[in-house]
Amino acid sequence: MVKISDVARHAGVSPSTVSYVLSGKRSISDQTRRRVMDSIRALGYRPHAGARALASNRSNVIALVVPLRSGIHVPIVMQMVIAAVTTARTYDHDVLLLTQDEGVGGLERVAGSALVDAILVMDVEMHDVRLPVLRSLDRPSVLIGFPADPSGLTCIDWDFEAAGAACAEHLADLGHREIALIGAPPAVYERGTGFAERTKAGFQRAAAERGVHAVVRPCDPEHARETAADLLRDHPGLTGIAVHNEPAVEPLLTAFRASGRRIPDDLSVIAIGPDDLAARLELTSISIPAEELGRQAVALLMDKLNGDQAPGATLLPSRLVARSSTPAA
Amino acid sequence: MVKISDVARHAGVSPSTVSYVLSGKRSISDQTRRRVMDSIRALGYRPHAGARALASNRSNVIALVVPLRSGIHVPIVMQMVIAAVTTARTYDHDVLLLTQDEGVGGLERVAGSALVDAILVMDVEMHDVRLPVLRSLDRPSVLIGFPADPSGLTCIDWDFEAAGAACAEHLADLGHREIALIGAPPAVYERGTGFAERTKAGFQRAAAERGVHAVVRPCDPEHARETAADLLRDHPGLTGIAVHNEPAVEPLLTAFRASGRRIPDDLSVIAIGPDDLAARLELTSISIPAEELGRQAVALLMDKLNGDQAPGATLLPSRLVARSSTPAA
DNA sequence: AAAAGCCGTGGGAGCGCTCCCAGATTCCGG
DNA sequence: CCGGAATCTGGGAGCGCTCCCACGGCTTTT
Numbered sequence A, B: 001m002v003k004i005s006d007v008a009r010h011a012g013v014s015p016s017t018v019s020y021v022l023s024g025k026r027s028i029s030d031q032t033r034r035r036v037m038d039s040i041r042a043l044g045y046r047p048h049a050g051a052r053a054l055a056s057n058r059s060n061v062i063a064l065v066v067p068l069r070s071g072i073h074v075p076i077v078m079q080m081v082i083a084a085v086t087t088a089r090t091y092d093h094d095v096l097l098l099t100q101d102e103g104v105g106g107l108e109r110v111a112g113s114a115l116v117d118a119i120l121v122m123d124v125e126m127h128d129v130r131l132p133v134l135r136s137l138d139r140p141s142v143l144i145g146f147p148a149d150p151s152g153l154t155c156i157d158w159d160f161e162a163a164g165a166a167c168a169e170h171l172a173d174l175g176h177r178e179i180a181l182i183g184a185p186p187a188v189y190e191r192g193t194g195f196a197e198r199t200k201a202g203f204q205r206a207a208a209e210r211g212v213h214a215v216v217r218p219c220d221p222e223h224a225r226e227t228a229a230d231l232l233r234d235h236p237g238l239t240g241i242a243v244h245n246e247p248a249v250e251p252l253l254t255a256f257r258a259s260g261r262r263i264p265d266d267l268s269v270i271a272i273g274p275d276d277l278a279a280r281l282e283l284t285s286i287s288i289p290a291e292e293l294g295r296q297a298v299a300l301l302m303d304k305l306n307g308d309q310a311p312g313a314t315l316l317p318s319r320l321v322a323r324s325s326t327p328a329a
Numbered sequence C: 001a002a003a004a005g006c007c008g009t010g011g012g013a014g015c016g017c018t019c020c021c022a023g024a025t026t027c028c029g030g
Numbered sequence D: 001c002c003g004g005a006a007t008c009t010g011g012g013a014g015c016g017c018t019c020c021c022a023c024g025g026c027t028t029t030t
Helices: A004-011 A015-023 A030-043 A049-056 A074-090 A100-112 A131-136 A160-173 A186-190 A194-209 A221-234 A246-258 A275-281 A290-305 B004-011 B015-023 B030-043 B049-056 B074-090 B100-112 B131-136 B160-173 B186-190 B194-210 B221-234 B246-258 B275-281 B290-305
Strands: A061-066 A094-099 A118-121 A141-144 A155-158 A178-182 A213-217 A240-243 A268-272 A284-287 A313-316 A319-321 B061-066 B094-099 B118-121 B141-144 B155-158 B178-182 B213-217 B240-243 B268-272 B284-287 B313-316 B319-321
Touching (some): A004 A015, A004 A030, A061 A100, A074 A094, A074 A290, A074 B094, A094 A100, A100 A118, A141 A290, A160 A194, A160 A284, A178 A194, A178 A221, A186 A194, A194 A213, A275 A284, A290 A313, B061 B074, B074 B094, B074 B290, B094 B100, B118 B290, B141 B290, B160 B178, B178 B194, B186 B194, B194 B213, B213 B221, B275 B284
Parallel strands (some): A118 A141, A141 A155, B061 B094, B141 B155, B240 B268
Antiparallel strands (some): A284 A319
16 A cells, blocks of 8 residues: 555655645645655555544545435435535545434444544434434534424525415416415324425415415325325315425326316416426426535535534525416416 | 543553454453443443544445436435445444446545445446456455456346346236337447346247247336337237336336226236335336345445455346236236 | 744654554463 | 463554644845
């Protein structure tokens, strides 16, 4: 293995100079820098990560805790994970994967052993048991999702409230008087996950403001057919529907059509979710940019690692893209 | 930070003894062990990962390279990733995530800097550019998927050839004389990915052996409707179909029904893929156990890390589960 | 002309752990 | 009672890097 002293000898400088060339923590003459870099390349030198971590107290690795529970759409998670890894690399950091089920112990382990410098937690619950640990840990963390009490934590999420409101407003603007929001599976609501509630709240608030009648239903993708049938039976006057449940979108559309409703003639539909699905189905959609969230979350984490003050709460705006499923009357 | 010498002092032993208690690399009297363990708990000691890596030349971290290209079904990837992480933990290892697009450089980086002890590569191509690097690296690796030349490498995958053959045989056994395999998107075939070709080969071989007429079509899920229509037009006598394309399954079923074919009355259907989807749709299926693959791959990697000889090739059997979509005639 | 400031570099302690080399103790058979 | 084996423990060098402390040479100030 090539070590820093080998490079130093080869370049005719001291090891500390090589270190400084690499870290940029003090000025080095152009000539020296060039000689050192040449030696590094010539010898194929790579700093030993462990030695570096030991001496500098920085591992240049961040932990990413991924959820593995039901009711969360896997492709979105994957997109965020990829975005997080890619972004971390631009900051010269790597990503260590932890699963939700390692729980509190996992966080304490990777932080306590100095395996990671910081922690990114996806899919935070309202009353997440990990919150106290994250607050007390000596390492910065960023949460994707908002718990009930975000004090002392840095959180980021999509602005679901605004997304829900945008749906209701869009439908109201188009003249619909009776609208529905089909949301996440019941399990998600029961778990008290914030995003589902916030979408609902925004939807209902905006509907109320516009004097539009609004109903909200959870939906298990496996039982999309029943959900759709029940909804249309209970509310025959329904003409506008927002779906906040990625995997249920296609089954629901099928079910609506099976119930004799034409889209968009009888029923206008908005999807809240990734743009690609909506684009393919020609649905008006509120896009929730997964990559953007992953990217920003890592950026926040890096800010905190640099000792910068990070905002406690960040809400990413969503964007309504009108397509053929919600035509103007 | 609590360090090993703090524990040693607290327990009245030497640091080396603490180290040996933790590693188990030499015998320790029960009494001493207990005292040391008590001190560790009392002080909340956690070995510093970097120091450990430096001194022992082992980081206890493995790299996992995840694909991010099109044509691979994301939930399957995620299942394998989760399984890999979970399994690695049972071996006291963590998982560092790398993306495909870091390419060769990424592998050299994490291996050269001793960030990871071993490498697990998902979604290997036939003529993968990373193969030479993996062969020359001083760290063990395991590939998920088989390249054209697997010599000198440890590879594991599902037995797609057998899966394809099982489909043809099952259909032939039920009396079908004209059958089709609807496969991965064209891009996957063009890329020369092994699994698509192998399924095809098994399907065709078994069909030939049974004297059954077989056709194979790639299929882009976005154009499932057209694929289905074309296929039924070109081969009106078709009565048995195998689908090896997870996201296309539902669109295809819809398309078949739209073409006036009843399932299973007019058309028997087998799905090759995760069991949950097939079970929900009541389809006969050949299940490809994603978790199992992730688990086994990590197990192989750990064997190699321990210096054990690992088999060069491992093929995981798939299992045919008969459901209502392929009734006996 | 001496003092003060600046820039570029070297020396080397120390980060926390592992594991080689010994040393101490106990146990056994002869 | 002794030699040797077996069992358990301690000491401490060394892993490869970072970063504090110095230092020499040069320029600018007093």
